[in-house]
Amino acid sequence: MKTNIRLNPDKSVQAFYLFFIIHTSQIGAGLMGVPRILALEAGVDAWISVLIAGVYLHFIAYVMLSILKSYDNADILGIQCDLFGKWVGKTLGLVYVLYIFQLLLTVLKNYIEVVQVFVFPEMPIWLMALFLISLMVYSIVGGFRVVVGTSVIFFFLTIWLAFTIYKPITYMDLEHFLPVMQTSPWDVLKGAQQVTFSVLGLEILLFVYPYIQNKKEAALPVHLGVFFTTFLIMLVTVVSIGYFSPDQLKQTVWATLSLFKIISFSVLERFDFIAVALWMMVIIPNLVLFGWMIVHSLKRLFNFSEKPSLYTLAVLLFIISVIIEERIGLNELTNWTGRIGFWIVFIYPLFIYMVIILKKLLKKGQTS
Amino acid sequence: MKKWTILIIIITFLSGCIPKSYIETLGIITAVGYDLTEEDRIRGTLVMFQFDPAASGTSQVVTGEADTSKGIRFSTGRLTSHELVSGQVRLEIFENKLAERGMMKYMDTLQRDAKVSDMGYLATSEVPTEELLKSENDEDRPNTGSYIQKLIEKSIKNESIPNAVLSTFIHDYYDEGRDPTLPSLTLDEDKAVINGISLFQNDRLVNTISQERMFFVMLMMHEFKHGQFQLQLPNDALTMYHKKESMESPGKGPLHVSLHEIKTKRKITPTKGTPTKQTLKLEMEGRLLEITQDTDLKNNKAIEALEKEIEKKVENQLEETLQVLKDNQVDPVGFGAKYNAFNRSNRVTNENWREQIPDLQVEFQVNFKLLRYGITE
Numbered sequence: 220m221k222t223n224i225r226l227n228p229d230k231s232v233q234a235f236y237l238f239f240i241i242h243t244s245q246i247g248a249g250l251m252g253v254p255r256i257l258a259l260e261a262g263v264d265a266w267i268s269v270l271i272a273g274v275y276l277h278f279i280a281y282v283m284l285s286i287l288k289s290y291d292n293a294d295i296l297g298i299q300c301d302l303f304g305k306w307v308g309k310t311l312g313l314v315y316v317l318y319i320f321q322l323l324l325t326v327l328k329n330y331i332e333v334v335q336v337f338v339f340p341e342m343p344i345w346l347m348a349l350f351l352i353s354l355m356v357y358s359i360v361g362g363f364r365v366v367v368g369t370s371v372i373f374f375f376l377t378i379w380l381a382f383t384i385y386k387p388i389t390y391m392d393l394e395h396f397l398p399v400m401q402t403s404p405w406d407v408l409k410g411a412q413q414v415t416f417s418v419l420g421l422e423i424l425l426f427v428y429p430y431i432q433n434k435k436e437a438a439l440p441v442h443l444g445v446f447f448t449t450f451l452i453m454l455v456t457v458v459s460i461g462y463f464s465p466d467q468l469k470q471t472v473w474a475t476l477s478l479f480k481i482i483s484f485s486v487l488e489r490f491d492f493i494a495v496a497l498w499m500m501v502i503i504p505n506l507v508l509f510g511w512m513i514v515h516s517l518k519r520l521f522n523f524s525e526k527p528s529l530y531t532l533a534v535l536l537f538i539i540s541v542i543i544e545e546r547i548g549l550n551e552l553t554n555w556t557g558r559i560g561f562w563i564v565f566i567y568p569l570f571i572y573m574v575i576i577l578k579k580l581l582k583k584g585q586t587s
Numbered sequence: 588m589k590k591w592t593i594l595i596i597i598i599t600f601l602s603g604c605i606p607k608s609y610i611e612t613l614g615i616i617t618a619v620g621y622d623l624t625e626e627d628r629i630r631g632t633l634v635m636f637q638f639d640p641a642a643s644g645t646s647q648v649v650t651g652e653a654d655t656s657k658g659i660r661f662s663t664g665r666l667t668s669h670e671l672v673s674g675q676v677r678l679e680i681f682e683n684k685l686a687e688r689g690m691m692k693y694m695d696t697l698q699r700d701a702k703v704s705d706m707g708y709l710a711t712s713e714v715p716t717e718e719l720l721k722s723e724n725d726e727d728r729p730n731t732g733s734y735i736q737k738l739i740e741k742s743i744k745n746e747s748i749p750n751a752v753l754s755t756f757i758h759d760y761y762d763e764g765r766d767p768t769l770p771s772l773t774l775d776e777d778k779a780v781i782n783g784i785s786l787f788q789n790d791r792l793v794n795t796i797s798q799e800r801m802f803f804v805m806l807m808m809h810e811f812k813h814g815q816f817q818l819q820l821p822n823d824a825l826t827m828y829h830k831k832e833s834m835e836s837p838g839k840g841p842l843h844v845s846l847h848e849i850k851t852k853r854k855i856t857p858t859k860g861t862p863t864k865q866t867l868k869l870e871m872e873g874r875l876l877e878i879t880q881d882t883d884l885k886n887n888k889a890i891e892a893l894e895k896e897i898e899k900k901v902e903n904q905l906e907e908t909l910q911v912l913k914d915n916q917v918d919p920v921g922f923g924a925k926y927n928a929f930n931r932s933n934r935v936t937n938e939n940w941r942e943q944i945p946d947l948q949v950e951f952q953v954n955f956k957l958l959r960y961g962i963t964e
Binding site for chain 2: 349395398488
């Protein structure tokens with residue numbers, strides 16, 4: 220496998236699209252439940268956890284960019300093979316593929332669960348799965364540019380949801396935040412780790428980098444995307460802490476969606492139904508981007524041609540998503556994905572970066 | 588291209604698999620009342636709204652008995668040809684006997700079911716809710732459920748009762764050092780009316796505060812924007828400022844003042860370390876609309892004296908109201924929560940605060956400012 224990818228310019232995209240790619244792959248099903256998960260660990264100081272996690276996110280994004288910059292036009296799969304040799308590199312690449320598959324499955328299952336709980340309890344899982352997966356396949360067939368276009372369009376179609384949060388803001392009780400730092404610093408750090416579970420998807424940078432035309436300008440959109448993700452998570456966390464009582468928040472599974480429950484217009488009694496439906500547009504870029512990553516990686520690693528592997532992926536995804544039926548199973552799946560993702564996305568790049576630096580030092584030692 | 592055509596056709600047909608509900612076949616529940624029967628079961632009364640193209644505003648009341656609140660919907664199912672749905676429930680009334688046993692076990696379903704709106708109103712009732720919802724003497728009959736809902740909504744807007752939506756109740760219930768309140772309803776000449784505020788220990792109803800005291804509970808709980816109330820002052824408080832012209836009988840009868848457009852600012856300051864010692868500072872502004880004794884309001888001293896008297900009276904009433912709250916061991920104001928917000932040590936929890944409430948001492952500092960006194964002098 221070649222370390223560097225050579226591409227036609229008509230297949231690549233401008234650097235500023237990285238903002239949408241990174242942001243839409245980070246925001247997904249996780250945002251619906253993140254306030255509660257944080258509150259379980261860090262209580263009312265969860266917003267500090269978000270701050271810490273935000274800073275760390277920027278750091279990891281910086282590390283990822285540094286890794287990529289030390290090669291001309293490589294992605295993580297090529298870099299792994301270059302660093303560790305063909306066999307180890309390909310195995311590690313396969314680990315990535317499996318992890319992204321699990322992430323894809325988690326996102327899909329979580330969204331179907333929400334639709335069933337909030338809107339259509341009788342709707343069968345296979346039907347929802349079929350709809351979403353066929354949309355995913357449809358976009359990926361169009362190639363990388365269509366995938367990116369999907370994330371751009373759906374970003375603009377859903378971002379206005381953030382403004383509807385003004386209503387819960389008027390119900391906020393600011394005294395919930397006082398006194399600051401009731402939770403032990405260790406718990407706040409654990410909360411910060413929980414934040415990272417909800418913003419998995421940053422690793423996409425390691426895959427799409429070769430497809431960027433003006434790589435010198437990549438840093439700004441990447442950091443902007445990460446910042447905007449942190450901002451949204453901060454927003455829903457702060458509003459949830461103010462709106463719900465601390466103990467109440469710990470029992471509200473989808474706190475973000477419950478915030479929408481009090482919004483109503485005279486022509487529309489229950490806005491949360493609309494929000495759940497619109498959330499599909501938040502989910503689809505996730506599915507499409509992750510699906511593209513899998514198909515693309517399989518091609519890079521084993522030279523599988525794209526369409527057969529895409530269809531196999533779709534069928535596999537469909538079957539597994541129907542088999543995992545119970546909520547308990549889904550909870551465990553989500554927890555596992557979070558834990559594995561934390562190591563792969565937020566620790567592993569540090570390791571790679573160190574290896575690259577070591578290698579450079581060794582080379583220097585040899586030449587001089 | 589052909590492939591995609593087939594796929595699109597399949598998807599179009601598959602969308603027929605989504606469950607449908609036709610509005611004419613639905614019985615949309617708008618209000619629910621829960622009573623306790625002699626055999627310790629729950630009797631539920633549902634007010635349901637039907638869309639009938641021929642008639643306008645038809646609604647029906649059905650009653651069923653069961654052990655859970657969802658069971659009621661099930662057991663009332665045999666009484667109506669319509670599909671009962673709970674997406675539009677805007678009012679839930681609990682009989683006092685039921686509320687005394689704790690509301691949370693009945694509320695659980697409201698909280699758990701995503702179909703139920705968080706903005707529905709809650710209330711308690713002194714009479715069985717079945718009678719309340721079947722009463723026929725109100726303006727909005729036959730839909731008494733929506734009458735009561737509008738009544739509560741209006742009263743909240745007028746700032747005469749605290750907010751009573753489901754999300755507020757649950758919030759206050761879970762908040763440490765704060766108890767929820769609800770409006771209390773009763774029947775008056777076959778018409779549902781608000782007769783006070785129900786006090787809760789956690790989720791158990793303990794007592795109802797009478798409507799005369801409602802304003803003072805509100806003064807402690809809430810910052811007014813345009814409230815109104817009347818006050819009886821000591822009969823001879825303003826004797827020296829009575830108008831000379833009408834000296835014959837200026838001070839006859841009790842001295843009442845009616846105040847409008849009341850704005851308040853409230854500040855609760857807990858003492859460090861001791862949650863039971865707190866200060867409540869109240870800045871009030873209001874407009875005098877009525878005074879039952881002929882008083883010379885041009886005189887600044889008269890105004891000052893009036894303000895002083897009002898302050899004294901309000902402080903006095905607040906003390907008495909607080910005593911009622913202390914006797915019932917409830918804290919709807921959230922003195923405990925306030926303490927928690929500013930103190931790290933000796934924190935208040937739902938359990939230990941209950942025992943401390945009888946020792947609660949609040950120093951009231953009321954400052955009243957009369958802004959205008961009508962267009963006459």
